[in-house]
Amino acid sequence: MNKNIYNAIQFNIIKDELKKYAFSQFAKNTIDKREPSTSEAAVQRWLDETEEAVTILSSGQHVPFMGLSRIEQLTNQINKGMVLEAGELVEYADFLRSFRLIAKLFEKNQYQTPILYSYTNDLTDFSDIASVIYKFIQGNRVNSESSKELKRIRSQIAKLEKEIDQRLRKFMANGQNQKKLQDRLILMKDERYTVPVKIEFKQQVSGTIIDQSSKGTTVFIEPDTVRKYNDLLIMERAAEVGEVYQLLAYLTGLIGEQMETISYCMDVVTELEIIFSRGKYSRSINGKKPLINKEERIILKNVTHPLLTDPIPLTLDLGVDNRALIITGANAGGKTIVLKTVALVSLMTMFGILIANEEGTDIAVFDNIFIDIGDQQSLENSLSTFSGHMQNLSDVLKQVNRHTLVLLDEIGSGTDPNEGAALGIALMEEMYRKGSLVIATTHFGEIKEFALQHEDFTTAGMAFETDTLTPKYKLLLGETGESHAFWIAEKMKINARVLTQATEYLKNRSYNRSKQAFHSVTKVKTESVTQAANYEFSKGDRVCLNDSQKIGLYFETENEYNGFVYVDKEMIEVPLRRLTLLRTADELYPSGYDLDSLFESFAARKLRKDLDRGAKKAQKKLDKEMKQRRDDRS
Structure with a gap:
């Protein structure tokens, strides 16, 4: 399949959406690498699988994909011979236990989801390994009952800690020692139990200075009365670490021994995870199988x-x-x-x-x-x-x-x-x-x-x-x-003459290629006057009065010889032959423009609009002006 198309049509974004519904990195990596199939049979199976996943999701059921978030990382650690920590083993046990839970879910829904059920037939039940891990580890800590040696060691640790606690409390309760203490606290410093002593009394306390405060006002002293017990405690804790490591190695080994089978089951679960990612995304866009x-x-x-x-x-x-x-x-x-x-x-x-x-x-x-x-x-x-x-x-x-x-x-x-x-x-x-x-x-x-x-x-x-x-x-x-x-x-107010000309050009491809003469506005030639005389002026045309070289707006034609031009806020009658056209109204104003507004003042325009809408104030003003004119005549 041509991969260049993926970015062009945003198919990569669709893949990213699918990955959001996947838990494991295995599944996300597989989605990244997988290509659309060119096989009709494969596509039909994938669509049927997705439709079955939607059926499960629509019924409110959820597939128990457990422990998947870090399964790839943990599997790589095991394959490299590394020993998993207690919490990591529990994560892996959850993953192994999910095989049985997933199989039970699809067994219950086998008639509605026969294809997905066929996948789970190949899932191995690792309940025995998961059970041993859960038995050995509780609260992300190896259980003391996991071995006799670990039980003995932790029992001895508890006795030593109790003995140290009693001795240090007795030390702090001594009246001679109380004034020397910064606080009545038992603090662990460098794996040894200590008490905080004021710096000025450090020479007066029998014991070993283990640490000092950042400000230098306090020293942490291990009293001589607990030194032996601290030494024993350190040795027992080292023994505990060794025993716990042996037990973690044993549990990790149980998984490692079955890794080939687990890897196969992992592929099955990864495929189911991808199918349900497709199903969840398909539901989100209201998808149906075509x-x-x-x-x-x-x-x-x-x-x-x-x-x-x-x-x-x-x-x-x-x-x-x-x-x-x-x-x-x-x-x-x-x-x-x-x-x-x-x-x-x-x-x-x-x-x-x-x-x-x-x-x-x-x-x-x-x-x-x-x-x-x-x-x-x-x-x-x-x-x-x-x-x-x-x-x-x-x-x-x-x-x-x-x-x-x-x-x-x-x-x-x-x-x-x-x-x-x-x-x-x-x-x-x-x-x-x-x-x-x-x-x-x-x-x-x-x-x-x-x-x-x-x-x-x-x-x-x-x-x-x-x-x-x-x-x-x-x-x-x-x-x-x-x-x-x-x-x-036309909607964008292109001049009607331009649109007419363009339409004509589109029909016959006959273009006007003749050269046009352009005349100075300030020095109008005689031939320009003759051309203007043959032109039928329209309201709103911008014209030049040849005699005075003033610019005005053409208002209307009086007769075949004369017309009215609005110049310097005044309407005058001018012979048509003495006018030169500068710009037509079509070129100057958009279609539908109120040309009458060009020839009256703002006050007159406002009065006319007020009269049109029946304003009483405007009517009174008009009556007053009429009365004034009558008085002037009389």
């Missing part, structure tokens, strides 16, 4: 991408009536997500993971899946983006054949559109000729037309919400999606 085939057939029924938040379900079929699918549509419309979803759910299925789908989903088990997606630019090799894609596709072409899926994002992009489209079509034809299934995304009209005309190609478009300028991320089979370039440009 149908599978080795007949190059992909049928997706409302399949969702497991790593997206609120993903749009994907419905798609390929390999039934057509062997190639060309997806078109606007940028950011979800075309790339379609490619990634198809690849990801295919690999997940081939890995034994249940995917989120509806009944009727049928996943092909491929020998290889290739994808060409994203920026393939290589700084090390100084390759352009297009060259990087071509290098990748060159490698793909050498490997494609039957039972191969190829996913191509924006095929042929990154170069001259005509050459890119031709090359993209030729590449897909070659992949098709070799027997692979192909899904490609494109903006090129030539590739759309090719797909529509090819007997074994089909098209699909991405749904687009034209009212809100947003993609729906939904695949529409049998349609061709538009890039919506003109529509988006």
Whole structure:
């Protein structure tokens, strides 16, 4: 299987999610190393195993995977001849005991989980070894009853400690000694019992100085009365360490003798652990077992991408009536997500993971899946983006054949559109000729037309919400999606004249290539006046008054000779032949702009709006102005 696809479609993230559900490093390492299977039988078994694991989990039962967290490390220690500590032996005993508990669980559920039950038939019962370990070790400490010698040694240790305690307490109770003590405490220093003595009395106490405080105010003295007993105690503790080591070595040896069988059982439990990791993850994404085939057939029924938040379900079929699918549509419309979803759910299925789908989903088990997606630019090799894609596709072409899926994002992009489209079509034809299934995304009209005309190609478009300028991320089979370039440009207030011209260019490819003369605004030539006279001015056009060289806004036409221009906050009548057009209103203002607002003051504009909404204050002001005008006339 081509591993380059793993990062491109985030399959490695799926593996990381599976590892979160595993306990042992054995299982995590195996998940890392394991590849999706290209065998239909193996994939079918993995899916059945995962489905059985989900059955157990859904019933509220839990598989007793015990002692797994450090089992690899402990096994390596045993294999190296090292002796396990008491707590480590208990961990290993838990692991060995889990074999019997796991076997009992699946024996009870053998009719619901026959495959998993067959695994546990091979698990050996190591209860005898586990029982000996539990008997010898209690509370992470070797039990004194484990051997007569250990019992004798610990009994002697207890007697010596009692004797030392009594003697030291008697020493501290002595009135002559009390004033010399820093505290009435018995402290262990360098494996010997001592008492804390003030530094100034160190010469007045019979005994050996064992240690001194960090500040130098206290010395820790072993009184002569307990020296002999401390010596005996040290020897007995050394004997205890030796005896405990012998017992730990014996218990470790019990495990080591069965290591070959244990290793086999460990492989079985590791496989069960991986199966339940798949089951737990499958449950977390509401996965269900799809149908599978080795007949190059992909049928997706409302399949969702497991790593997206609120993903749009994907419905798609390929390999039934057509062997190639060309997806078109606007940028950011979800075309790339379609490619990634198809690849990801295919690999997940081939890995034994249940995917989120509806009944009727049928996943092909491929020998290889290739994808060409994203920026393939290589700084090390100084390759352009297009060259990087071509290098990748060159490698793909050498490997494609039957039972191969190829996913191509924006095929042929990154170069001259005509050459890119031709090359993209030729590449897909070659992949098709070799027997692979192909899904490609494109903006090129030539590739759309090719797909529509090819007997074994089909098209699909991405749904687009034209009212809100947003993609729906939904695949529409049998349609061709538009890039919506003109529509988006119109929504973004591109000048209507530009859009009209672009539409005309798209239809006939006849471009205006004539040279245009540009005239100075400050020195208007005679011929410019003549051109202006033939132009029909519109409200809002920016014009130049040839006589005064002032700039104004055209308001309206009075007759075929004169028009009104708003200049210096004043409306004046000007002959049309004395005007030069500088910028049209279409160029200056967006579609739907209120041009009347350009020719009235803010106060007048506010008054008009207030009158329109029936404001009493505005009406009173208007009445007052009318009365004032009547008075002025009279």
